[in-house]
Amino acid sequence: MPDETKPNGTPPDLPPTADKPAAEAKPVAAKPPTTSPAVPAAPAAKAPDGGVRPPTASPAAAPKPPAPPPKPAGPTPQPWDDDFTRGLKKVYGSGIRETSTYLGQAYVVVDAAIITEILTLMRDDEAFDYCVDITALHYPKREKEQFDVVYILYSFAKNTRVRVRTQINDGASIPTAVPIWETANWLEREVFDMFGIRFDGHPDMKRILLPEEWKGHPLRKDYDILKQDQEWVQINLGIESGQ
């Protein structure tokens, strides 16, 4: 069963000309999982990765060469245009940045300034009475608005899901959704714990999974556990090298 994880699972079928790119790709492909969680390295490694992989992808799937072509033509976000989204755009104008569906899943990207209004509207007018999840994504390479906060909503009455998404700057805070859905309490605490995003007006804004004295927010892409480890050794054990 571990075979399928290895890119070199099918070397016998490789044409001789493909040996080289495959050999080049192997260390690249093997690197990301084995490297320590030094996150900034990962996106950096991905750029060459993406360049090398397409030629190797076809020899890897040597028995069926037509496998790679459909991939680039894979699913793309489709515009989501109906009465609801048109109404939203009419009321909020440029506050609604994007309304699309991806693989049949609808999402709305809105301005952080109007997030409370949108969420309240979603619950009261559109019957999204169940907030499934609140989570965030970190994009440190962006100039601004490095964080995406995602609200996954579900409507019992309509049996549909929608994702509301907003973007905020690093260090900025966002209004809480606890008055709208009680479940947001712990979910927002987890987002704060893992990303350091503060929710204004939250009744109990503190860490939930990690100890109070923990440093840093682990799911940020710039979180460096090695550096913290060394710092701890330097401070507590007095070893200068940190190891």
Add this chain to the structure above:
Amino acid sequence: MRDETTLTNHLMDDTDDWGEKRRTVLDADELILNMGPQHPSTHGVLRVILKLDGEKILGTECVIGYLHRGVEKIGEHRTYTQFAPYVDRMDYVAAVSNGLGYCEAVEKLLNVEAPPRAQYIRVIMAELQRIASHQVWLGTHALDIGAMTPLFYTFRDREEILKIFEKYCGARLTTHMFRIGGCQYETYDGFEKEVKRFCDFVEPKIGEYEALLTTNRIWVERTKGIGILNGDDCKALGVTGPVLRAAGVKWDLRRAQPYEAYSKFEFDIPVGEHGDTYDRYLVRMKEMYQSLRIIRQAIDNIPEGPIMAKVPKIIKPAVGEVYHSIEAPKGELGYFIASDGSTQPYRMRIRPPSFVNLQGLDKMVRGMLMADVVAVIGTLDIVLGEVDR
């Protein structure tokens, strides 16, 4: 220590120094009591800080995270295939469901579907796992409340399920049974017969559990009217699974948004009326029968054919995000995966039912007696491995 300050602040409410000027014995003030993390009835390492007035509960605070392993962070540093075994370690009494949800989410991201035979195998295994998970719940929940016998009965019968799992994939608990795109293994010889035999074997056994508890006076006294959570509260708190259904909301993801082959089977969604601990017990008992019903239909109609869809050896989904959720034994288990086009997920968010359901604890036990906390934690059916991830 974490939260030491909160606790000591409470303790020191009307004292000016630690240990000095303690309240007198007759003082009927609020009492702060620390339950767990090593309490046997917290089903793992859950710590609950109880604010008590005599035996009455004024408020609670859950302290969690003792079992936090950073599963979501690990997910960002493993390939899609490598990460699959990790999810089994979240809800370790229902590993099959965890794996099923994960494989489905990645399949959704890849826009592939498992072949029909694989879907049937998945349904059979997931439903067997649901019975096993409910058996663990029943045994431990009854033990917490003081009924010792069901524990032996349920664990004895659960063994038969684990034997089937072991024969099928070699593992009993953390099975890693499914792969992205289908199943790794074809069923073993005599699988259908054995599963059928198991169904016939376990059906009267569930009746045995019910004979022990359903009309047992102590059991009824300890569970009826305890830990009530009505439907609106459940929705506001995001509580799903049997807890939601016991509150009278007929909602099951297997029916609402069918995945795998669930749309092809006939089954009922048992619901309760009052949303108390007793109703949740009844709902889960009935669910076991419904699972047997699904398994029997699946075994009878299991199609022939391949068990693996065509997925590339190196899984590199296109740039995009999906959220996919399944009805795990505990509630809605969701995976939100963001792909940046590489072999590793950019973000792997897991929406655990136990974590969200546990948030309902405070509302359920407020105004109840201290002994009811144990019953309510049991009835929520949490697994701390999933709460903390």
